[in-house]
Amino acid sequence: MDSAFGARIPRFEDVRFVTGRGSYVADIEMPRTLYLKFVRSPYGHARIKGIDKSEALKMPGVYGVFTYEDIRDGVANIPTAWVIPNSDIKAVPYPPLANGKVRYAGEAVAAVLASDQYTAEDAVEKVKVDYEPLLAVTTQEEALKEGAPQLHEEAPGNVAFRWTVSGGDVDGEFRKAKHVLKKRIVNQRLQPAAMEPRAALASYDSGRGELTLYVTSQNPHVHRLLLSLILSIPEHRIRVISPDVGGGFGSKIPVYPWEAIACYLAIKTGRPIKWVEDRTENFLGTIHGRDHVQDIEVAFDDDGKIRALKVSSLANMGAYLSTAGPGVPTILFGLIVTGCYDIRAASVTVTGVFTNTTPTDAYRGAGRPEASYIIERVVDMVAQKLKMDPAEVRMRNFIRPEDFPHPNPLGLVYDSGNYQAALRKALEKVGYEELRKEQEKARKEGRLIGIGISSYVEMCGLGPSTVVTATGFGGGLWGSSTIRVHPTGKVQVLTGAHPHGQGEETTFAQIVAKELGVPVEDVEIVHGDTELTPMGMGTYGSRTTPVEGGSIALSARKVVEKARKIAASLLEVSEGDLEFSNGRFSVKGAPTKSVSIQEVANAAYMASNLPKGVEPMLEATTFYDPENFVFPFGTHVCVVEIDRETGKPHILRYVAVDDCGPQINPMIVEGQVHGGVAQGLAQAMYEQSVYDKDGNLLTSSFMEYLVPGAMELPNIETDSTVTPSPHNPLGVKGIGEAGTIASPQAFVNAVVDALREYGVDHIDMPVTPEKVWRVIHGKR
Template sequence: MPKDHGIGASSKRREDVRFLTGEGNYTDDINIAGQTYVHFLRSDVAHGTITNIDSSAAEAMDGVLRVFTAKDFEAVGGIPCGWQVTDKFGEPMQEPKHPVLAEGKVRYVGDPIAAVVAETPELARDAAEAIVVDIDELPAVVDMKAALTDGATKVHDDLTSNLCYDWGFVEENKAAVDDAIANAAHVTTLELVNNRLVANPMEPRVAIGDYSRGTDDYTLYTTSQNPHVIRLLMGAFVLGIPEHKLRVVAPDVGGGFGTKIFHYAEEAFVTFAAKAVNRPVKWTSSRSEAFISDAHGRDHVTKIELALDKDNNFTALRCETYANMGAYLSTFAPSVPTWLHGTLLAGNYTTPLVYTNVKAVFTNTVPVDAYRGAGRPEATFQLERVVDKAARELGVDPTELRRQNFIKPDQFPYDTPVAVTYDTGNYHATLDKALEMSDYANFDKRVAESKSRGKLRGLGVAHFIEACGIAPSNLVGQLGARAGLYESATVRVNATGSISVLTGSHSHGQGHETTFPQVIAEMIGIDESQIDIVHGDTSKTPMGMGTYGSRSIAVGGSAMVRAAEKVINKAKKIAAHLMEASEADIELADGQFTVAGTDKSVAWGDVTLAAYVPHNYPLEDIEPGLEETAFYDPSNFTYPSGAYFCEVEVDPETGEVDVLGFTAADDFGTVINPMIVEGQVHGGVAQGIGQALLENCSYDDNGQLLSGSYMDYAMPRASDLPSFDVDHSCQTPCTHNPLGVKGCGEAGAIGSPPALVNGVIDALHRGGYPVEHINMPLSPSRVWEAIQSMK
């Protein structure tokens, strides 16, 4: 019978009450007395030298407080990169300065050149349009391979080339991989593109800077997934503000998908400008501005080769990837195609040898960074596409080829050849569940029915594994991370027994205010309504690393458990004193402390009151109060996995793809709130289908963004999606965190693109069109052209 509270219950999201009634408090809802507004003048050319900026007309306009250019920021640092990658030769990556406003050159369409602070947004915009900027346009480099040729235009004149790094992993495997592929019974090769995407969260970015001249304190309100990291990066490395003088607040955030992890120039600008004009400064991005100022995602070009022996066992995998960094290094950009990508190339399989080479390239485009899944979708897409192609070349069932090469349940913990150890998993169970849910056995009947209507039906299969809760800090530090990746929590018990949990994690739609109380309520045995979650304000919460990479429950939740355990241990001491019993005999369940084997008990609320009104209290042993803090640094990643089936129908006359059904059988370890988990999978699958079918960020040869608005960038709509069939009953709990959880936020976006593309290719083959690959998005024109090429 389903639980009605605590861990495993589908408790309704308490935050939805304010969201659905218009009572949310988003950054753009915040307005401060005396507030001014900034408009950024952005480059309309992708590459060029700034020869002159004439802002005199703008400065003379009524209501304009000040016009800022790069010269105003000569004394501050550039926007820092949070991860340094060392290449295969032992050399650090090339790391150009990323100025707040363009210095000397513009390097992509959208690069901010000047900023106008004025009394109203309209005045700021009008004044920005009055600024005259002279730019000597230079050739733009957009294509990654062309960017690395001899004589290519350099994005940064002070670098040796456009190559950020040339990374090999695992380098010691290279010779063995090359030999295995040269001598394999069969080798499947595939060249593919992981298309560039724009995250497009519901809420565009907003930043408000405020400065108190009386106290010399700064406050930044911003749409961020990790306010503490913004405070650290901006305070220490850009503006030189001591952390105790800088408060960063991220209130309700309307979606992020990775794009709100990073520290952006606009945040540094409004904080700096607030002091310069001695008034609050607000910036609200327009949707069109977001297309050219928010970090983009994906954008990999890959060649992958899979070697098999005569019995169809995988023997080696080799891939070469070009990864676009854009014009500058965004906060975590270097880690995405390396440590978040290369370490997942083993997938669910026992392939003994894996080698990958990644060339990260600077181009005259918007910077690229983590987007939902961050490296894991890219690895899964290339791996699951090449496995599917191998099955077709060998004439075997794609599900059986996968099953044959799966890591078996009795092989865990499993050391992969790409330097990570999977602690638990059961890939056979999720495959069997997906086969059952999708009615795989009767698929041929559905193929015949589609054929009777002149349509081609296909079924795509994909399996995935992802690494969540990036850790531990001492390891990621060796890999180039410039921050710790722990999480923190303070459990503050009030005198009457209610609890405030202060967490370094931050919600941008995941339901933390619902799920986190479920965990604490389960531990203590009180009602979830008695527990409040405080997050998003660096002045209130302990130093934390924020929310991304499906880390909130695995890392943030584990920190809460550790802090709650400290609270409970102290509370047991108080209860033992109140009942004149031994602490070792005290048990806590259902909100009651009892002496084991007796009917003696005392309520949770009585113990908490005693902690704050210590009239009868063991003062000689412990101090009053009931509040504890814990920092949790995981010993390993967590490894969610799943089997995804996508059933499609293709119209051979038009190339239109109709997604008829989607099955997701996931292993997320322990599930805290099944309803929220299901919603996370739904959202991820929708985004993955969007990438596979519709979304594409496209530049022309001059670096102009051709898909810079919703007129040209196609987002998935309800009519593009089927009802999803989701299951998470195949649970193998994580062995190294106290909750056994693994993370669920990115799974859908990881497994769905290859499942859909595999389904379309399957449909075409069944219809007599032996197309081997179509690059995403699978628009009707691309599919139609592929069909025509086979006639």
């Protein structure tokens, strides 16, 4: 129904998620299952001189121990799916098990199979590996130094790639500018910590020659494609099922070696193979995120107008190039560093660096948080240098609403925006003018109050495929759907997306309810199974609603057009004589002469009175390839007070005004903003991966890696503006990553604003109480 679109409908999927009735990979049991565990390297860098399996193989219940030599003929190296052009990228071999050398702590050296998980874990301890420790390097700056330990012969100097993009007269704008400011900014390494660690359950039907893999994946069809390449099995012989997934945040995009090994061993043994990682394995082996060191130069004038920007970034890729790893610090970062602003010229140089650390890949926001953090810190530094209000500097530099679509200097064309309206609404909601007065009063009383603004724009809904593949991405990024109206009028939607907590089982149903005029409860969303759903690219990069939702809307409209032909035949009028509203086809001028779409569906099934040329059944399929990205935006404002004695910042207010176009379900939008802000503030305040000089991950458990809970997070006040995308079928834009992209710099800007009397203009994340205390007490 029309009223379904925009309604605050509770999420259908919460019935099973909140009550503990979800079905996760670890919940699935099969007879005769063998359990898989991995021997993982305790060293960041070492040669493997020998592996002794004998003690493990003597243990009751141990089925086998497998090394690289045992599986090399059945499991190929793990491919990189984003090979950046014009970057001299070194796609070094990424073996499924360590091949003669380990390159990061936690790399798998051997696989153990046993009759139960506990026996497998005990057997792992009995496998003796003779290591020859080597010098390790964990930071990109150290890895690039002459004489640094080398990870790969194929990548001299540990350089994975070098990529450059520029636009406008950068040098000319710098010469003309009144001021030039330089700063080194670090975006620290993070560890995804989804509720559900990764898991795989593989089984093989030798009679049919078919492999089935249950796996924690954000993109089952992509998993199937890459596994086909790794295992040399035709795609149509592989079925990938990703049931409920307890959080992904990018960490369940890649195909990991251990999933492929589970598949290979299922084929080799003829028995189901199950692997469920523990949290330490998760922190050691699951991809990490961020880890950029950036040198920034900005040219600007006395009035605060920014002329040009130069960015030089060192991106820590870890020991190998993960599935989408190379695209994150290049395409997803470099093209949008100018943010919301009408900056005439910019250049970005990114050097990807191999180190003895866990490989990095997409983590919520994937490149855009790093870009937004740079430009929003730069704007505040410009304001501080010129003693101007940071809100005013933003207003003076914003792209004007009338200038959309707007080409930025680095090659993107922003579809639509009204950045001024979002900033004004956020300032009004937080009471900005009065807040500044209160801040000055508080300063006189010795209190440290800070106000941080973050105005962001991001790109998501990546497309069209011609553009995406031109960046080196190994596939198109279209959306796919099939809508089938059953004879009873109930609707089934098969989608190539794979929601895993974002709520699209509800929002997709709302789209269909609006388009077809059926009750939202009558719509079922089917996803996550490559045998049931059309080929699709999965869920990540805030693409699901703008791309997959766009596909669903177009499929629904095709259904309506077919139904119109059948309705015209049933009512014995021409198609042009019909109106369609709230699920009924009515004759113009005679509204009582009508037929419901459910009645049309039944007629289409019976097929006894179909118009000539119309086939039975009522369904349609669409593969939607968007003509451009979509560009959500907004402004967040954070207000903090710092305790002078302890240096601890306390968030007093947090206001988020976001624009994702028309909102299908405002409650779900707010939930996504809340979750995103929580994740971004976690980076700003708490989280950081730490390695020692030997490559040991010191933050390998929740005892050392601090993930905030509800008590550590503020109340988040949300609001919105609505600026539709002109090219999207629904006008919608993404929202799932907005909070993570906007919030880190809102907090850091607020802390720096609170500390301005101490002459500080930047503090790297995480902004811990110790760092702040050192500033206050002159021990920085």
